[in-house]
Amino acid sequence: MRWTFPSSVDSQTVSELAQTLNVEPLVAQLLVQRGITTFDDARKFFRPTLNDLHDPYLMKDMDKAVARIEQAITANENILVFGDYDVDGTTSVSLVSTYLRTHHPNVATYIPDRYKEGYGVSYQGIDYAHDNDCTLIIALDCGIKSLDHVDYAKKKGIDFIICDHHRPGDELPDAVAVLDPKRSDCEYPYDELCGCGVGFKLVQALGKNRGETIEDLLQYLDLVATAIAADIVPMTGENRILAKFGLDVINSNPRPGIKTLVQQSKKSRFDITDVVFIIAPRINAAGRIRHGHHAVDLLTESDLDLAETYASEIEKYNADRKTLDKRITLEALSQIEDNNETERSTTVVFQDDWHKGVIGIVASRLIETYYRPTLVFTKSEGKLAASARSVPGFDVYNALEACAEHLEQFGGHMYAAGLTLKEENYLMFKEAFEKVVSETLHPDLKTPEINIDAEIEFDDITPKFFRILKQFEPFGPQNMTPVFLTRDLFDTGFAKPIGEESKHLKLFVRQGDSGGIGAVGFGLGHKFPMVQNQKRFDAVYCIDENEWNGKVSQQLRVKDIKKTDDVG
Structure with missing residues (x-):
């Protein structure tokens, strides 16, 4: 592992921000590293509001998309909502179809078969739309390069609206509307939305056109937050706002499908990491093992008992996925060596x-x-x-x-x-x-790199500091969980390898005369000899919480350790 510090930040800016916000210089340093240098920046970071979301009509072609959908509703056309089979695609389809059905009954959904059709807009999907008299397809999380498919649909009398977030090619499909903030001619202020985020902007525009407020659309943000977490998009700007309020929905009043997945985990509160490692793999497992429409069934179901049945099926798919992925990984590793x-x-x-x-x-x-x-x-x-x-x-x-x-x-x-x-x-x-x-x-x-935000002492980890650190959430790309380096540590005698094949490392760590703190190093079981018998070591870690039997305690999530004299 390479341990690296970020480029140094201006000490004057850090000092002024610390004074302005009445926080420790360490907190101000972490903020400046994230591009937050003023009181207003900090307010938006720590207190994001739905009012900070951009007007959806700033997105190129949004007016055309809304007009075509309203025309379809007025004319009682059949609409097909089409999306990819991964988390971003299935949440997008679930969001847009659920919203449209509150205003229009003739809405069908379509997820392509991963194995028979492959990724993106498919001819089979267009044929399905034609066979079912659908005259409008809304493609989500795909379609930006589907020039031939859109032309094929047009010949069959089917219009396309494309909602995508992938890089466009040199030419755009000849669709009624192409919503993609990465279009070179799109001046939308934020271009890092995931597919479900673009779908939400469409819903927001439709809602605005119908006199609905952003509060009326809060119920859809559990889906958007799940997609943001799963698609590993930057946790900045609108993504951070949508993720934060989406997590609030997940933890307070999620749709039945997500509620069943949350309840299965037995966790009292979900953060973005829990969405990534608990909710997202299960939604993905449907498309990986069976068919993505099982995920849409789960995410659009309003009856809790039925949702629990769907969730049990998806849990089985996820177990099958784990078995397959373990076997194939071993076979691939053997192939590389052979x-x-x-x-x-x-x-x-x-x-x-x-x-x-x-x-x-x-x-x-x-x-x-x-x-x-x-x-x-x-x-x-x-x-x-x-x-x-x-x-x-x-x-x-x-x-x-x-x-x-x-x-x-x-x-x-x-x-x-x-x-x-x-x-x-x-x-x-x-x-x-x-x-x-x-x-x-x-x-x-x-060589794998660990980016260290700051070097600190254990005495710096006060309850106040940890409370402020929690407000940096939700974490993700460009707002990663802060990583700290502390030197000259020792284990108090509790260190031991844990887990299957002793893969992980559990410790109770002290620095000098400071109070000790529990720590876990995932994948660091092989470094147990380095911490035995109170050997001195340096560690890079995140400050985390551990929930066990309903009790929450602070712990370090250690990313790497080195002998004290090995670190510069």
Whole structure:
């Protein structure tokens, strides 16, 4: 692990902000590191309000989208709400369809089959719309590159409204409206919304057109917060506002489908991390193992008893997903070693019977062992399909673009993408991808990095400091949980490896004469010898809470440890 500090911040700015806010310099430093330098910045950060959300009509084509939907409602047209099979897609479809049904009965939903149709707008979906006399398709979390599909639909008398957040190509589909804040000609003030966020802006615009207030739409924010957490979008601007109020809904009055998932966890209160690791994998499991429409059924169900039945089914899918992902990860690791590919700049593996629904998870697992851009391929519909994952700082989408001559199609983000190619092109692509990455991957990016926000002493961790730190939530990209370094620590004799295969490390840590504090290091069980017998060590960690048997206590979530004399 590389331990790095952020670029130094202006001490005068920190001092002035500390005075203005009447907080410790350490708190002011953390704020300045996040670009918060004034009282007004801090107010918006600590006290976000729904009034800070932008006018949805600032988004290019929003007026056209609303007009076409209102026309469909007035003319009693059938509307098909279409979305991807992942969390962002299924929450988007659930949100928009639920809202539309409060004003219009003729609304159907469609999630493509992950295995038969693949990602994005499908011809089968358009045919389904045509067969069911739908004259308007609202595509969510997909569609920005579906030029041919939109033309195909138009020939069948079907209009398209596209709500997407992925990068557009050089040409936009010929849809009635294309809502995407990443459009070069869109001047919407915030361009980091997830797909469900764009869907919410559409609903917000429809609501505004009908005289509804933002408070009338609060009930949909549990879905938006779930999508924001799952899609790993920046936790800034509108995303942070929507996530904060969405978490409030999840913890107070969530829809029955989410309520059942929350109750199964036995946790008293959910934060963004809980959404990422408890709610999102279960919603995703439906599309990975069976079909994404099971997730939409769960998220749109108004009867709690039925929702509990759906949640039990999804829990089984999630258990199956865990079994598959563990087996395939082991097979992929064996393949890397057997092929003597441990020293390459990339991981590219393929087996034709690997389950397509979990290859993205497997790619992330492989990065934990071989820290480098990773693609996991399987066979699908006569071609090879892959999920790509990257390491922080490296744009895997750009790398795929550089190898586009070998690909049938690809799409995604900087850190996650999907692609397909013909089997005969696999080896050529594998070498081309290796070449591109080896030439463009900075050497520093080959080692996992821990970004440290500040070096502190245990005496700095006061109840007041922790209360303020809690107000930095919700955490996410560009507002990550603060990471601290404290030096010259020792365990008081309680340290022990815990968990399956002794993978994790449990400690009770002190610094000098300070009071001790419990700590856990996930994945650090192998470092137990470094803390035995009160050996001195330095640690980087987040300050966390542990809930056990209904009791909440403060603890450190240790990210890494080094011998005291090993750290600069």
